[in-house]
Amino acid sequence: MIQVDGLKKRFGAVQALQDVSFSAGDGKITGLLGHNGAGKSTTLRILSTVIRANEGRALIDGHDCSTDPLAVRRSLGVLPHASGLYAHLSGRENIRYYGELHGLRGAELNRSIDRLVERLALGAVAERRAKGYSQGERLKVGLARALIHRPQTIILDEPTNGLDVNAVRMLRELIRELRDSGRCVLFSSHVMQEVAALCDDIVIISHGRVVVRGTPAEILKATGAPDLEEAFVRAADQGEVA
């Protein structure tokens, strides 16, 4: 579970987050939606303990991102914006390295790697160096790496960017599987259709503020829009006015 309350973040002259509050529950897929520059990646980087907020509080499964980052990292699997794979290591070695960082060893680690290589249909790709991977291959190995320690909460930063339709389908299936096993999944996107196709809850962020949040039905009601795309446009405009 993710609980975010009053996050503010400034980079020099840029106030990237002005006021971000929302929660994302277990057994749910939550979409963080916003235009380019709205503050999605900044929010996810604070949750991933890569950067610290100037104000406000973020909790992952009850652990505070700023005071207890190690506990947060144990609970959390992250697929960052750029895959961050080590180019000179094979897919399997990349996954193994992260498993070891999480304290997995021996037969348990080997079983976990085999399970993910099979689930993600990585096949021979797992044995190749990451250098030269296609977008889809990078995504799969990145996902395996994020899931190696069976995290309760999973964060994906714009995971479908640049993927073909088969890779998007595979990703959606996996995200639903994670939700159905009781995990909390938060993913960001700037495409409303994508969020609408998958999410139980939606948080719309504009100019560093949460402008609307709720189920798709609640968002339609709150914005008075006929469909979710129009709801997104209206909500984002509202943020611009604010």
Ligand SMILES: Nc1ncnc2c1ncn2[C@@H]1O[C@H](COP(=O)(O)OP(=O)(O)OP(=O)(O)O)[C@@H](O)[C@H]1O
């Ligand atoms: N390290 C940084 N230094 C300066 N400004 C930054 C930094 N990181 C983010 N920003 C600024 O903060 C604002 C929010 O950026 P952020 O990357 O969170 O947006 P986003 O919603 O993820 O956008 P996109 O969809 O384009 O990835 C932008 O104006 C961005 O230029």
